[in-house]
Amino acid sequence: MGARFPREVLFTSGGTESNNTAIHAAILSRPEQKHTVTSLVEHSSVLTYCRFLEKHR
Numbered sequence: 814m815g816a817r818f819p820r821e822v823l824f825t826s827g828g829t830e831s832n833n834t835a836i837h838a839a840i841l842s843r844p845e846q847k848h849t850v851t852s853l854v855e856h857s858s859v860l861t862y863c864r865f866l867e868k869h870r
Contacts, residue, residue, distance in 0.1 A: 829858035836862055 816822050825831045836859065840849070851863050 828856070832856060832858045833862045836866075840866070 849863055
C-alpha cells in the first residue's frame with residue numbers, strides 16, 4: 814500500500830465511505846485548489862459527494 818505509518822491506513826465500512834473519505838482528504842490536502850474534476854462514468858457515490866461539495870464549498 815505504501816503506507817509509512819499505521820495512522821496512514823484507514824478502514825471504512827464500505828465503498829461509498831471510502832470514496833468520500835478519499836475525496837475529502839484530497840481536498841483538505843490542497844485547500845488552494847478550487848476545482849474538482851469528475852466525469853459521468855464515476856460511481857454514483859463520487860458524483861453525489863461532488864455535487865454536495867459544489868453547493869456547500
